[in-house]
Amino acid sequence: TKLSLSNLASLPATVARPRYGRENLKAGILHFGVGNFHRAHQAVYLDDLFNLGLGHDWALVGAGVFEGEKAGREKLARQDWLTTVVEQDEGHMSARVTGAMIDFLTPGNAAAIIEKLADPGIKIVSLTITEGGYFIDPASGRFDPTHPDIVADAKDVAAPRTVFGIILAGLVRRRADGIVPFTVMSCDNIPHNGRVTADGVVGLARLVDEDLAAWVRDTVAFPNAMVDRITPATSERERKILADDFGVEDAWPVFCEPFRQWVLEDRFTDGRPPLEKVGVQFVPDVSPYEQMKIRILNGGHAAIAYPAGLMDIHFVHEAMAEPLVRGFLEKVEREEIIPTVPPVPDTSLQDYYQLIEKRFSNPKIGDTVRRLCLDGSNRQPKFIIPTIADRLKAGKDAAGLALESALWCRYCFGTTDSGAVIEPNDPNWDRMQATSAKAKDDPSAWLAMEDIYGEVGRSASFAAAFAKALDALWKDGARATLTRYLAG
Numbered sequence: 111t112k113l114s115l116s117n118l119a120s121l122p123a124t125v126a127r128p129r130y131g132r133e134n135l136k137a138g139i140l141h142f143g144v145g146n147f148h149r150a151h152q153a154v155y156l157d158d159l160f161n162l163g164l165g166h167d168w169a170l171v172g173a174g175v176f177e178g179e180k181a182g183r184e185k186l187a188r189q190d191w192l193t194t195v196v197e198q199d200e201g202h203m204s205a206r207v208t209g210a211m212i213d214f215l216t217p218g219n220a221a222a223i224i225e226k227l228a229d230p231g232i233k234i235v236s237l238t239i240t241e242g243g244y245f246i247d248p249a250s251g252r253f254d255p256t257h258p259d260i261v262a263d264a265k266d267v268a269a270p271r272t273v274f275g276i277i278l279a280g281l282v283r284r285r286a287d288g289i290v291p292f293t294v295m296s297c298d299n300i301p302h303n304g305r306v307t308a309d310g311v312v313g314l315a316r317l318v319d320e321d322l323a324a325w326v327r328d329t330v331a332f333p334n335a336m337v338d339r340i341t342p343a344t345s346e347r348e349r350k351i352l353a354d355d356f357g358v359e360d361a362w363p364v365f366c367e368p369f370r371q372w373v374l375e376d377r378f379t380d381g382r383p384p385l386e387k388v389g390v391q392f393v394p395d396v397s398p399y400e401q402m403k404i405r406i407l408n409g410g411h412a413a414i415a416y417p418a419g420l421m422d423i424h425f426v427h428e429a430m431a432e433p434l435v436r437g438f439l440e441k442v443e444r445e446e447i448i449p450t451v452p453p454v455p456d457t458s459l460q461d462y463y464q465l466i467e468k469r470f471s472n473p474k475i476g477d478t479v480r481r482l483c484l485d486g487s488n489r490q491p492k493f494i495i496p497t498i499a500d501r502l503k504a505g506k507d508a509a510g511l512a513l514e515s516a517l518w519c520r521y522c523f524g525t526t527d528s529g530a531v532i533e534p535n536d537p538n539w540d541r542m543q544a545t546s547a548k549a550k551d552d553p554s555a556w557l558a559m560e561d562i563y564g565e566v567g568r569s570a571s572f573a574a575a576f577a578k579a580l581d582a583l584w585k586d587g588a589r590a591t592l593t594r595y596l597a598g
């Protein structure tokens with residue numbers, strides 16, 4: 111059955127569907143970045159809430175800044191913005207149609223998005239625009255107001271092109287109209303994502319008008335959040351499983367693990383959906399949770415990604431079945447990552463790590479090594495390099511993380527150990543590839559990427575460990591290098 115509102119009733123009985131009338135929903139949240147994660151996470155929590163008969167004026171309106179998002183929008187438009195979410199692990203597979211999104215504005219049409227942002231019904235603007243979407247200077251971890259796209263938006267406030275420019279224009283409209291500003295809620299994997307988002311909007315406003323910047327700082331809320339659910343990209347494989355096993359034809363379904371978590375700070379300008387009813391944890395300070403998640407889970411993903419990539423391993427669960435990759439993950443987590451993570455209320459870091467090993471090993475969700483290898487230039491500075499920095503500051507060694515960095519560097523050369531070509535897999539691929547080629551003879555070239563490594567790149571002891579690891583990877587390959595590391 112083709113997915114659509116009118117076909118909901120005729121879907122196979124095994125597929126759960128909204129228990130609320132879509133016609134009763136009202137838009138309350140505008141979301142930038144309608145990708146897979148958003149549809150597996152926030153949209154599912156809202157769907158749960160609506161199913162309880164609660165919060166029906168918090169429906170989602172999609173938005174995006176790139177023309178490239180039109181294709182996804184078209185797919186969703188043809189199925190009345192419905193998405194099938196399939197949860198899978200070894201013992202379990204279930205499918206549900208979610209209906210929390212009721213509209214999706216034309217991507218790239220800033221004027222229409224700003225108009226919607228001026229609507230008092232929109233009380234929250236949420237974001238999953240990837241780690242690279244925030245214009246952060248990795249060395250300082252702060253917003254980079256000199257980025258050309260930001261400078262352009264500051265010059266032409268009426269016709270912005272970045273998410274931050276559009277949000278600011280929406281806030282300016284609300285201020286002029288005397289409407290309470292909306293809350294800006296980031297759901298990206300970035301340490302202190304709320305603060306980083308505030309830095310972006312306030313930083314851009316400062317280029318325009320100090321008074322406006324002060325107003326944004328004082329009146330807009332930017333809660334921090336920790337978000338978690340492993341959600342791979344959708345391929346033909348997923349569409350086919352859904353059609354074969356559940357009889358649903360969905361042009362853009364989402365597959366994910368059963369696990370999900372959302373820890374959120376309770377700071378909103380104009381109310382929020384009662385998400386605590388559907389499992390969201392509200393806490394005064396998200397930082398311990400996000401440190402744990404970003405370092406142990408996202409850092410762990412990075413640790414398995416590059417060795418597996420160099421060994422031509424396709425799926426993440428296959429990487430976890432390779433003793434060298436699993437062993438590397440286990441050792442680097444135990445010796446170097448977990449010891450840098452401060453305690454988290456009511457949580458054992460050991461248990462948290464055990465659960466992650468299990469989640470990474472889930473053979474059903476079809477997460478790919480290539481997805482984990484993506485965008486190292488934006489991810490390493492958030493997931494790995496701060497851990498290294500903490501260790502060096504404490505006078506501790508970071509041999510395992512130096513090897514992780516070397517594996518990433520070696521991967522960016524663009525070939526695996528077998529000689530297979532790695533297609534570009536980073537928004538800054540050309541630069542990464544050229545720097546990796548240079549680093550083959552002169553490892554210091556890699557660490558000299560100041561915007562990525564910052565002070566870590568200036569540590570002599572780290573440079574020595576990195577050079578040794580990279581040299582071993584080139585001479586002996588990933589297998590032999592990991593074998594030696596694990597024996598040490």
Ligand code: NAD
Nearest residue numbers: 143144145146147148238239240241243298299339340341
């Ligand atoms: P995706 O590629 O499916 O979606 C990303 C969306 O962001 C797309 O709509 C894209 O057009 C948009 N985007 C990219 N760069 C942008 C920019 N500079 N400005 C504005 N929009 C931009 O990816 P996804 O799997 O949905 O993941 C998105 C983000 O969600 C991740 O980067 C991460 O921060 C967070 N997240 C993902 C997962 C996961 O397992 N997929 C888990 C936790 C958190």
